[in-house]
Amino acid sequence: MTKPLNELTIVEAAKGLRSKTFSVQELWDACSAEAARRNPELNAYLELFPADADAIARAQARIDAEGENASLLCGIPLAMKDNILIEGHVASAASKMLANYTATYDSTVTKKLKEAGVLFVGRTNMDEFAMGSSTEHSAYGPTKNPVDVTRVPGGSSGGSSAAASAHTALAALGTDTGGSIRQPAAHTGLVGMKPTYGRISRSGLIALGSSLDQAGPLAKSVADAKILYDVMKGHDPLDATTLTDDTYPVKEVGKSLRIGVPRHLLVEGLDADVLESFERTLAALTEKGHTLVDVSLPTSGYALSAYYVIMPAEASANLARYDGIRYGLAERGESLLEDYVQSKSSGFGSETIRRILLGTFVLSSGYIDAYYRKADKARDVLRAEYDAAFGSCDVIAFPTTPSPAFRFGEKSDPVSMYLEDVFTVTANLTGMPAISVPMGMVERDGVSLPVGIHFTSAHGADDLLFTMGAEVTGETL
Amino acid sequence: MSTAKASAEDVARLASLARVTVPEADLARFATEFDSILAYVGKLDELTLPESGRVQSEVRNVLREDTEPYASGTWTEKIVAQFPEKSGDSLSVKQIISHD
Numbered sequence: 001m002t003k004p005l006n007e008l009t010i011v012e013a014a015k016g017l018r019s020k021t022f023s024v025q026e027l028w029d030a031c032s033a034e035a036a037r038r039n040p041e042l043n044a045y046l047e048l049f050p051a052d053a054d055a056i057a058r059a060q061a062r063i064d065a066e067g068e069n070a071s072l073l074c075g076i077p078l079a080m081k082d083n084i085l086i087e088g089h090v091a092s093a094a095s096k097m098l099a100n101y102t103a104t105y106d107s108t109v110t111k112k113l114k115e116a117g118v119l120f121v122g123r124t125n126m127d128e129f130a131m132g133s134s135t136e137h138s139a140y141g142p143t144k145n146p147v148d149v150t151r152v153p154g155g156s157s158g159g160s161s162a163a164a165s166a167h168t169a170l171a172a173l174g175t176d177t178g179g180s181i182r183q184p185a186a187h188t189g190l191v192g193m194k195p196t197y198g199r200i201s202r203s204g205l206i207a208l209g210s211s212l213d214q215a216g217p218l219a220k221s222v223a224d225a226k227i228l229y230d231v232m233k234g235h236d237p238l239d240a241t242t243l244t245d246d247t248y249p250v251k252e253v254g255k256s257l258r259i260g261v262p263r264h265l266l267v268e269g270l271d272a273d274v275l276e277s278f279e280r281t282l283a284a285l286t287e288k289g290h291t292l293v294d295v296s297l298p299t300s301g302y303a304l305s306a307y308y309v310i311m312p313a314e315a316s317a318n319l320a321r322y323d324g325i326r327y328g329l330a331e332r333g334e335s336l337l338e339d340y341v342q343s344k345s346s347g348f349g350s351e352t353i354r355r356i357l358l359g360t361f362v363l364s365s366g367y368i369d370a371y372y373r374k375a376d377k378a379r380d381v382l383r384a385e386y387d388a389a390f391g392s393c394d395v396i397a398f399p400t401t402p403s404p405a406f407r408f409g410e411k412s413d414p415v416s417m418y419l420e421d422v423f424t425v426t427a428n429l430t431g432m433p434a435i436s437v438p439m440g441m442v443e444r445d446g447v448s449l450p451v452g453i454h455f456t457s458a459h460g461a462d463d464l465l466f467t468m469g470a471e472v473t474g475e476t477l
Numbered sequence: 478m479s480t481a482k483a484s485a486e487d488v489a490r491l492a493s494l495a496r497v498t499v500p501e502a503d504l505a506r507f508a509t510e511f512d513s514i515l516a517y518v519g520k521l522d523e524l525t526l527p528e529s530g531r532v533q534s535e536v537r538n539v540l541r542e543d544t545e546p547y548a549s550g551t552w553t554e555k556i557v558a559q560f561p562e563k564s565g566d567s568l569s570v571k572q573i574i575s576h577d
Contacts (some may be wrong), residue, residue: 052565104555152567240539305518316495325494325570330561337496353497354507357488358514360495371518377526415513 005030006077006167010224013170014072017063024060024075028119029147031077031143035121035168036081041407042144044153044162045122046082046094047269052119059117072227074117078185079163079172083130083206084215093206094126094138094159096321097329099348107204108239109173109215109232116231121169128349129319130180130208133413133420137351142408147188148270148447151405154184154420160218161188170217171228172418175205177212178307179400179424182436185218186400186452189438190470192218197431198243200229201236209314210429212307222437223477229462248460253394257468259285259455260295260393274451277440278399281453284332294387294467295396299382300426306382307425308418309362309375316359322347355416383430390458395468398423400436400452404444427456435465437472483511 005027008016009401016022024458028051039045059075081084083093085103086109106114127137135143135158145153146166153162157174164172174181176194185192193216200215208215236242261282266275285309286292288444322328324343331342348356391394400423411417427434436452443449453472457464471475485504488511492499499507553566562569 012484043487064513101559104552104559237541240541300522302521305520308514308518310523320496324561326556326568327559327561339571340496341498344496348497350503353499354510356495357491357499357507358511360491361511362518364491364494371521374521374524374526375518378521378524380525412508413513415517418514418517425505 004167006034006170008170009221010072010076010170010219010227011221013076014074018067018070018139019073024056024063024119027075028056028077031121031167031169034166035163038166038168040161041230043141044124044143044145044159044168045079045091046092046125046140046159048122049120052087055117055119059119059421062117071116071231073113073231075119076117076171077121077169078113079121079133079169080110080159081157081160081172081174082126083175084109084173085204085206086120089123091123091206092314093129095128095347095349095352096139097138097343098206099329101328103151103204105204108201108236110204110316112232118430121163124157124163124172126159127156128352129206129315130156130175130177131315131351131355132185133417134180134406134408135159135184136408137349138375139349145188145405147449148405151407151449152187154187154405156180157184157218161185161190161192164188164190164218166218171217171224173215173228174218175208175213175215176428177208178311178428179367179421181218182400182424182434182452182454183420183435186438186450186454187405188219189450190218191222191435191437191473192216192432192452193225193229193386193435193462194427195229195233195462196243196248196433197428198241198247199433199462200232201234201239203236203238207318209428210318211314212311214397214428220274222466222473222475225435225469226466226477229466233462234332235406243460248458251394251458251464253464257290257395257464257471258293258393259468260293260389260396262295262297262300262396262398264296264298265300265398265423269419270399271404271442273442274399274403276449277442278397278453280437281439281472282397283472286390288471290471292391295393297382297385297396299378299385299391302378303382303426304431305420306375306378307421307429308358309371310379312359313363313372314359316356316363319348319356320396321354351414376381379429382426386426386430386432386456387458394461395455395457397455399439400424400454404442404449404451423454432456432459433462433465435453435469437469439472483508483515487511
């Protein structure tokens with residue numbers, strides 16, 4: 001091996017473990033040491049876990065006994081976002097509210113990953129309760145982008161993107177409510193994928209917007225992202241919104257894929273070199289035999305507005321549970337009401353309070369029709385537009401973000417931060433799967449920064465996104 | 478729909494509905510931010526939508542069998558350990574209704 005062990009992809013590491021080029025212990029040590037070395041600077045992890053000698057030994061024994069039949073994830077060190085429950089570990093969602101909350105059970109994805117033999121390096125930093133696009137809204141300080149430490153790693157899964165991008169884990173898990181996997185993946189040069197809503201169980205995820213949230217992988221290659229997705233997907237009796245294999249019809253596609261491009265969305269608000277990189281990537285795909293199709297998605301211009309009504313509405317309802325009574329921060333006043341108010345007011349950061357207030361407003365009597373119900377209807381129209389567009393194309397492409405990673409503090413007013421999600425929120429509103437794949441670099445202040453291309457496909461056509469992504473990266477799946 | 482300007486009093490009223498307090502010094506800032514957010518999401522106002530209500534079929538509800546999903550007591554110890562105040566295995570809260 002020419003690369004240090006922590007810089008391997010999952011596919012490369014699995015091969016090395018099977019050929020006994022190195023051991024599970026050596027792979028763990030390489031990641032764990034790099035995490036300890038880089039974390040003081042990056043603040044990617046809120047906690048680094050000590051080595052679990054039993055889990056390491058079990059993984060090694062399985063690889064020795066089962067060889068090629070062992071899961072490709074067996075013995076693989078992975079970083080876990082702090083809003084995904086691992087029994088016995090703190091899960092704080094990067095909030096003071098849950099600083100002392102220890103998970104009482106494994107989330108379904110944790111359970112599946114443990115069964116596959118994954119080792120958890122630590123829990124990663126994030127925007128508090130996944131509310132943000134830069135990881136600047138963590139109660140435990142911002143995470144830095146390993147590509148350029150003066151810039152944000154994206155968010156809300158910014159700790160996960162920094163952890164995987166800095167090779168402190170072979171890959172990471174994130175959650176995506178409006179782009180929180182795909183946008184940080186784009187900003188750190190990773191592949192990030194949000195599955196079809198319901199494809200992966202939400203049981204044991206700390207909820208932000210229940211009709212929008214999905215967990216998914218952040219990985220160094222499309223193949224690695226697919227390995228993680230394949231292990232985590234599936235129906236779960238603990239999440240009634242999970243899909244069965246026959247929920248959506250199977251989409252038949254040819255070898256040559258039809259790529260829909262909504263040109264009308266690319267006219268403004270996009271950096272010129274990001275657009276150039278996007279056009280170059282599309283040109284390379286057409287050279288490989290894929291075709292470009294113009295598609296029109298007229299309601300897309302309203303997607304972000306609808307999202308910033310629906311998400312805070314759901315968030316304000318979900319976050320009502322943190323009242324200082326059963327778990328989490330418990331401040332005490334003169335009455336039960338004061339117990340609630342004081343616990344919430346000291347536990348939540350300002351972005352969280354902003355969204356709770358916004359959610360309370362759009363659901364309040366007199367405003368619910370104009371805001372929440374209208375946004376909910378717009379969501380249906382958007383979904384119908386995408387369904388119609390998929391009649392003439394297999395995937396829809398645009399850049400993941402309008403610009404590369406920005407500097408800390410650059411987007412200090414809420415609306416400019418929300419605009420980071422302008423391309424990614426639609427897939428959460430429609431429930432369709434989406435992927436971000438690195439498409440090249442752009443230069444800012446003498447530093448090369450990665451940018452991503454984003455593909456969406458029809459409900460249930462998650463695998464098609466991996467096929468499309470591999471065409472961009474040149475991988476063979 | 479977003480013509481009205483949010484005032485510090487509006488923010489304080491919403492905060493009380495949401496059972497949080499916003500420090501006096503932050504009320505004006507929150508109100509200004511609220512205005513710009515509502516101006517942005519207010520774009521929805523321009524959008525003409527089909528009259529016929531939902532254009533997609535309603536989301537279906539999925540129910541499980543109405544039985545005990547796990548044996549009583551399985552999680553008690555771990556959950557009780559998280560209680561801020563307890564008496565045995567019971568959660569303690571302040572008295573809500575008084576008989577005075």
